[in-house]
Amino acid sequence: MTDLLQTALDPRSVAIVGASDNIHKIGGRPIYYMQKYGFQGSIYPINPNRPEIQGRTAYATLADLPEVPELALVVVSGEQAVRTVEECAARGVKSAVIIASGFGETGEQGKELERHMLGVARGAGMRLYGPNTQGLANFGTGAIAGFSTMFLEVPPMDGPIGIVSQSGGMSAMSYGLLRGRGLGVRHVHATGNEADVTVGELALAVAHDPDVKLLLLYLENIARPELLARAAAVARERDVPIIAIKAGRTAGGQRAASSHTGSLANEDRTVDAFFRHHGIWRVRDPHEQARAAQAYLKGWRPEGRRLVVISNSGASCVMGADAADDVRLPLAELSPATQQAVAAKLPGFATTHNPIDITAALLSNSGLFSDVLPAVASDPAADMFFINIPVAGAGYDVEQFARDTAAFELAAGKPVAVAAWQESVAAAFHAQSVATFPNEGDALGVLAQVADHTALMRRPRAQAGDLAAVELPADAGDGFLNEAQSLELLARHGVPTIGMRLCKSAEEAREAFDAIGGPVVVKACSAEVPHKSEHGLVALDVASREQAGELFTQFWRKMDSMQVARDGVIVAAMHRGQHEFMIGARWDPVFGPVVVVGDGGKYVEALKDCAVLLPPFSAQEVQQALRGLRIAPLLEGVRGDPALDVAALSEMAVAVGNVIAGARGRIASLDLNPVMVGARGKGALVVDALVELGSGAE
């Protein structure tokens, strides 16, 4: 696959169908760019009305070209674009970039045209980019099959960053923001409607570029997650961080995305889980993407999160400490030796513990920075440093501060971020290649991000292993299994479930009571009544065999009156854990198996205190996810309660993940609620379960 994309990312020859002599037109700008930015391959303008375009021979049609171009940039629109794609396919072109809009994003007719073009391309082994795209640009080779005005606005410079975006506007904006920070960018690719090639597939190709050290993505939908997952795997292998925007996070955003690129909606919490699973860091917008780029390119991969805050303003020490807490960066406890060394350098009223307030004395003693910084550089308690300079400028030797800071970063070998809002001050630090931000929030946000993202990229990854095939009841079609079948299915796959009997008579119910021992729960069992309690078909704390028998009769009659299948009546042990959790799982049409773990009980839907995980995942990952729940304080035991058996709950979630993944789409959803979790060592037990079968992915 990557070999094929080669003809798009690094073509030896490019034909521009609809070429223009006017460099301000869409058909003119790519030719101008390629000539200006050193493209070494052949450029073939195609325009039946002109013999020459921008100093190059123009051709009337594709058929007139002296060779088959590797890449065709299709600038003509509508019917003409479709015909050009057909001609390209016939001629043996390997990649076609279709700029025109008015296809899939406008409705079914446009989608049909896209499918037609795709069929033509597939038949000829040609790949399509777009339609409705701004095109592709590789500043490593000068192959610019795109028309963004931003390349005029901000001159390009080749560098270690790749941008792959569904939106042309966002690819241009990211490019501009990065170049504005002085960073070099190699790849700027937009995929538009993604009739064929998606962001994921392009990202996979770009991730293989050995010069790329950072990959920025913009997506409005994720149609083929498996390609994006492979891109992420290649990137992790090469220690290339991926920072992704997935727009359409909200209902309003998804509606807008649908009119923009015809995107289908992805469930947003599943998108979050997908990114986490693959070590991709998600941000909201190109500003967040750009603000962390320098930090990644500096190789910041901190192993800890303990922060030292240094400022020449006491107030900035206070706000720095507050802002650190906002992003959960703990303040490092400096050793007594470090504090003494700092104290020796500072005036009497300064603070030597962390945050370190070097005070306004900096104004009269420009050497304070170089005095104090080495004293803390070697403290092993410090993982990263934040220098906050709210006031400097005239009267301060800012050049010296910047030089001292750069030297300190080199000596410490740890991340050092500076906040300085005054342009002259920031410029001095930028000139020393110190990562400099306009405010605490940005600086500490980036430090926290690189720490968290490093941990995410490097965490041990659960292996899928051999999933046991999931056996379903022989006669199962689609729809719900009854509760007994659901519990049995789970039990067969290693999920601890409540002891129960499915009874067919009052006598069997009484015998079940004797066998299980009271008190018991009595529940009607019918695949046609998935929500029993709403019909009064559940009785808790049943204390006698007689009562069990009576309830059988009562429920049996009720099911009869409801005219539903009477699969039996369940008599089960009455079990109360320390806390009720829930585990859910479903087969997502895009992402496949998805597991949800969280607070259980009646209000699961209303309160939504749960974590989403994509299999395969480890029990350790479940435990970490549970620590992010609102009820997390209860896990360790509060108000005299014992700590909960989180390990057992986590193992259960892993087992449920194996079931949903192993069923490969034949199970549409699993709903285990409540899962009774006991005190540590006492296990977790499913007391009610509902399995819904689906037509499946395979």
Place this chain on the structure above:
Amino acid sequence: MTDLLQTALDPRSVAIVGASDNIHKIGGRPIYYMQKYGFQGSIYPINPNRPEIQGRTAYATLADLPEVPELALVVVSGEQAVRTVEECAARGVKSAVIIASGFGETGEQGKELERHMLGVARGAGMRLYGPNTQGLANFGTGAIAGFSTMFLEVPPMDGPIGIVSQSGGMSAMSYGLLRGRGLGVRHVHATGNEADVTVGELALAVAHDPDVKLLLLYLENIARPELLARAAAVARERDVPIIAIKAGRTAGGQRAASSHTGSLANEDRTVDAFFRHHGIWRVRDPHEQARAAQAYLKGWRPEGRRLVVISNSGASCVMGADAADDVRLPLAELSPATQQAVAAKLPGFATTHNPIDITAALLSNSGLFSDVLPAVASDPAADMFFINIPVAGAGYDVEQFARDTAAFELAAGKPVAVAAWQESVAAAFHAQSVATFPNEGDALGVLAQVADHTALMRRPRAQAGDLAAVELPADAGDGFLNEAQSLELLARHGVPTIGMRLCKSAEEAREAFDAIGGPVVVKACSAEVPHKSEHGLVALDVASREQAGELFTQFWRKMDSMQVARDGVIVAAMHRGQHEFMIGARWDPVFGPVVVVGDGGKYVEALKDCAVLLPPFSAQEVQQALRGLRIAPLLEGVRGDPALDVAALSEMAVAVGNVIAGARGRIASLDLNPVMVGARGKGALVVDALVELGSGAE
């Protein structure tokens, strides 16, 4: 009081004790500033070693001056500063600004010196500013009794903004940020250690300045909330918004604040409640403070929150819709007429519903903005507008877009915010006085802020009314009341409480059972056992009179063995509501009465799902606060549950507010948990309560 501060904010004469000829020194810069920025009063440099300073006659001592200066700026430090304060007091100076640090922020000895200076000043009717302050500056009069280098760095311009800050660094930074945005600033005052005058009192004085339209505060602690409350009242009356930073939000920040200005910690959720109560908008840092300034000065006071998003990029429409959702701004539903009018102006593939994507066609048709904007200006569904321009610059007629936008804002008479990250694009909009931000987050954050803040400033304010005096048991000292006393106290003040009897014998307990009707709750009652259930002294669902009698005997013996006062045994009606809430109240040493309402039950402390309110507040305000709880979805009823009687709960919270406020400190805390809330119309009932008495504010 304001009259006195007049001599600090608008002095007719200023003496500088420790004056310097060097304008780069702290004793030189204020003289330089006052001469440069047009101070019309008398300037008296005091320095025994020089006959003349910066062209003005210098005096050896305060006593040598030809008149008593209204303001003395004390630049000398340590012992000398203390002596100068004494001399100022003796001479009849009205205001003294003490620059030196090394006082209260260093420990008890420094605090003692501050108290001494305050005593001297009080005795002479003199007010103190500082110590440990950067001083005061009024650019309306040129009275600059401060030394910030920022006034050199960024030239001042008088304007409608007042800055009052505990930190000199932050006052300078705010000044610089605002001036950098081209906004004029009149007041830049710092209070440092606040030995006497606090931010609140200065804010009160500045709020009276008729030219001030916006007030920015920085606080590290709130020592005298009543002055700040008065400042807020004056500001609301004049429609002057206050935007405040209260640093030391977190434990780490509070430790840092303590070393910075010697501040005592305020409980942060109470600070939030205090600000909300007084219509003050809280932000985290000076950047957030500055970013909204222009919007307020433009007079943006939107009455609704419905937003229209317009962009020339589809992706920016998507991200704009997402970002709007992040700050809870709903997208306005444009009328069919508006959509038709927009459609008539836009190319075929553009989107005419909100968000409106005018597409990259803007590049070829610069008139699209002026075509489309009037079509939406008059739609009554739109309260505010957001124009997102991620790509423009070369090839675009940005000047025209900016002019069209300014004209549109004028025509619409509603807030219009623009996001443009390209400096040249932003500059064009700035030149037209359009509020322009670098990204969606900032633009929409400001729109949401002005909408929310306007609602907060204009909301109907509950009146304190005549609080009934709270009667306490005659023999009550400090410490806990027993449960019966606690419930009776609440019942006397209109709080619905559970029906119960305090029994002194098993027979009384049996009689109580008969009178109340079973099942009942039986609970030991002792002021010395506030947490009964931890000692097994509570029995629920007691179903017979005999059992009630037995439990009496059992609890009576247990209390005996615990050697605690046996106040009796409570027999109470067994009452279960639809949901358990809690109401707490306490007398805060700084803020006075504080009420907390939230989710009840055992895990109140661990899960902290509650809202904080300061009396007086209305039931409507409680209802609004409850809608911010995590359990808010349950209030309206879910999964077949009825809606809850939120009105009754809210009335109860108001009544509890009256009790804690009316007790004027004699009640240290009230803990009502659980409060059983029934279905709508079924009321709310306190079933357990604990009152702790305190030594009181009065």
